[in-house]
Amino acid sequence: MGEADQLAQPIVQWAIKEPGLEDWPIGREKVISGLSLAVITNITTIPTIIKATKTSQKNPNAHIELKPKTKKPMENLSLPPHVCHVEKSTLIINRLHIFLHGFALLALIYYRFTNLYFLYSVNTNKKIPTILFPHILVFASELILSFFWVLDQSFQWRPVSRTIYPERLPKDDNKIPSIDVFICTSDPIKEPSFEVVNNVISAMALDYPSKKLHVYLSDDGGSSLTLFALKEAWNFARLWLPFCRKFGIKNRCPKAYFGHNEEIPSVFNLDEFLNEKEEVQKQYEVFEKRVQKHKEEASVITSNNHPPKIEVIKDAIGDGADMKDIPLVVYVSREKRPSHPHNFKAGALNILLRVSGIISNSPYILVLDCDFYCNDPTSARQAMCFHLDKNISPKLAYVQFPQKFHNLSHNDIYDSELRPFFKVRWRGFDGLKGPVISGTCFYIKRKALYGTSFQNNDVDLLGLRKTYGLSDEFIKSLLSQTKPDDVNAEEMIISSTSSLLEILASCDYEKDSLWGLQVGFRYFSVVEDYFTGFILQCEGWSSVYLDPARPAFLGSATISLGETLVQSTRWVTGLVGVALSKYSPLFYGPSSRMSILQSMCFAYLAYFPFYFLPYWCLATIPQLSLLRGIPLYPKVSSAFSSVFIFLFLSSSLKEIQEVSYSRHSIWTWVYEKRIWMIKSITSHFYGTLNSVLEKIGLAEASFLPTNKANDDEQNRLYQMGKFDFQVSRMFIIPICTLVILNSVSLIIGVAKIFLNRNYDEFFLQIFVLIFMVGMQYPVIEGMITRKEKGCVPWSDTVQSAALAMIILSLEFIIPM
Ligand SMILES: O=c1ccn([C@@H]2O[C@H](COP(=O)(O)OP(=O)(O)O[C@H]3O[C@H](CO)[C@@H](O)[C@H](O)[C@H]3O)[C@@H](O)[C@H]2O)c(=O)[nH]1
Ligand SMILES: [Mn+2]
DSSP, X not given: OOHHHHHHSEEXXXXXXXXXXXXXXXXXXXXXXXXXXXXXXXXXXXXXXXXXXXXXXXXXXXXXXXXXXXXXXXXXXXXXXXXXXXXXXXXXXXXXXXXXXXXXXXXXXXXXXXXXXXXXXXXXXXXXXXXXXXXXXXXXXXXXXXXXXXXXXXXXXXXXXXXXXXXXXXXXXXXXXXXXXXXXXXXXXXXXXXXXHHHXXXXXXXXXXXXXXXXXXXXXXXXXXXXXXXXXXXXXHHHHHXXXXXXTOSOOOHHHHHHXXXXXXXXXXXXXXXXXXXXXXXXXXXXXXHXXXXXXXXXXXXXXXXXXXXXXXXXXXXXXXXXXXXXXXXXXXXXXOTTSOOOHHHHHHHXXXXXXXXXXXXXXXXXXXXXXXXXXXXXXXXXXXHHTOTTTGGGEEEEEOOOOXXXXXXXXXXXXXXXXXXXXXXXXXXXXXXXXXOSSSEEEEHHHHTOSGGGSSSOOHHHHHHHHOSOHHHHHHHHSOSXXXXXXXXXXHHTTHHHHHHHHTSGGGGTTSOBTTTBSSOOSSSOHHHHHHHHHHHTTOEEEEOOOSSOSEEEOOOOSHHHHHHHHHHHHHHHHHHHTSTTOHHHHHHHTTOOHXXXXXXXXXXXXXXXXXXXXXXXXXXXXXXXXXXXXXXXXXXXXXXXXXXXXXXXHHHHHHHHHXXXXXXXXXXXXXHHHHHHHHTHHHHHHHHHHHXXXXXXXXXXXXXXXSOOHHHHHHHXXXXXXXXXXXXXXXXXXXXXXXXXXXXXXXXXXXXXXXXXXHHHHHHHHHHHHHHHTHHHHHHHXXXXXXTSOOHHHHHHHHHHHHHHHHHHHHSOO
């Protein structure tokens, strides 16, 4: 062996846990007194492994103290495993903005009142003059906008962020609680099974003791393909999980890992890693092919008419060798009958609550949509930093992670990222009593969902049956702590339990019980997440928002205008349903235990769809008035014009400040504003309408899942930042009509002003039109210059133009 080889021998491999070293990326080397130190693995929950190699012959006594400094024992829980920081600078900016903008709003209201009074009093015949109507409509719009602005400020009041210290959690695996993971899927075509089970694998691979992790897949489609794919996934996981653990792979969703090929860990032996990776990748391809083949051979049917089916996925090969290192995986397809309302995702989750209650009964549950995968295996331990903190855990219902997406384009023209919510509002929510449940990516305490009935001291069986249904076995599970660790689910399923599970997953089980009303995920609204979160907080529970640098989960965002608007319509239907009910957060919140600020946050989320009212007004009234020659805003030369200019600048600059704070460019602001306008005139309007129709019994609740299957053409347009206008007529016609109306009014209006030379009176009004048309420029492009797929269909343009002309001609028919 030559000297160089000798030098390269690692002289020590040290596992240490030192503060600061968590920040050393894998592979980073550092030379200290003749030793080259390289970080080999660095996962926050296991000690950092350092390899030290001699680099210098000149310093034969090279050595370095790598011994961890003697510290307090790790389990010293006197140090809390998390810290909450108030974002001071943001808080100051926000409150300053509230003060100034609020003051300007008062000035605007004062101006409008005095102006209306003036218009009324100069009118001699004392009948209400028609000229007042456009003024009143614009004023009403401004009042509504101001009201929303006030509600929205509750999110701005106290923004916070969180830091966690998972290393302060108990080191002993026996002391950490077990977790059930719930994943819901409903349609193997819109939600391709192969992707769904890849996401299941990522959940199985969470960095958590295998025997404390149980994964349940709810398949509302009752599809044999999904079950087949799940079994294949389980088989593949037996190879994948040890591979990930051995090499400290962070991205544990196989499809994402092999798709990006990004992560090459720094390992002791690169050859070994590459060999094993190649083998695993081969098996992955076999797994993919088998699922594809099954998909082609068996016709993929989804049905809304099938009996319950519950199956523990087990060792098909029968060697059973490494079973204990693989979390339990259970396939659950609840009974569905067309005559029976199934309450969509909330219904599916409640069945999982009962079935898992019998099988594993873990005290904590991770809920995931089928289009989300675990991107950071440590998320479970991150969440436990809060759930295991005795100071907050008694009242803590859930830890919410943001929804983040793996398929966003650089431009994100549809604001699929939902940045204003997950980057801004949720931080403010967290500074009060915690954010609302956001559908997916949250670790919730099972008990929080069970209501309070079973905690009363005088539990009587009859009362419990009325609340939880007739299964005494299930009631027993409520009262007992978690099952013993050596629960043998497989045996249970084969034995008498299997019929019990089927009863729990049947349509009739919830009859005459309080499931969905006071227990489990609530059925009242299709946005079960919003509503359940709201009710839990009204009951006194709190929550926490954790947005770590490495996204804990990644999902698929909607990447076409059509999907975005359909999804938004569904959300609005659900939210407005709550806003217009006895649960309206404005009243129900404060009348329960919720603070005013927290109620305002919930109220904003329920009421914001009503933005469509001011938007429709401001997209038509100033335009038509301009053609008529009615000025609606103060003269630029008057002092009050500065109030309007200030309000516009202050709200825009505040939004731009938030956009740049979350490290986006100013274009993000433009895209967000544009899609907000489009949603306001379409999905916010239709969703509200739908909700009202549901209330009076003319429409039925529905949940149309979004499409997660990859569409290359749609993806291409989205990546290029080009709108895909091939959407349903009910969406495209209002959008185009308003754009045409605005453009025509702008051209005629400007011409008239030049002729009459009354710039002073109309300057602000013209500005409103320029802003509208400028913002919606892509629509004009879609109608006129674009020719490729995704442009506005010619027939839709013609219809919209005709409609715009009708509205414009009304202008000349109605006398004034
Ligand atoms: O009858 C149903 C309908 C839907 N789902 C599942 O619900 C999830 C969410 O559906 P998706 O089509 O992805 O809707 P999104 O609009 O993307 O979902 C958001 O909005 C929903 C409420 O409308 C929340 O439930 C979600 O968690 C939230 O991510 C998916 O896993 C579906 O398979 C069911 O299990 N059963
Ligand atoms: Mn989704």
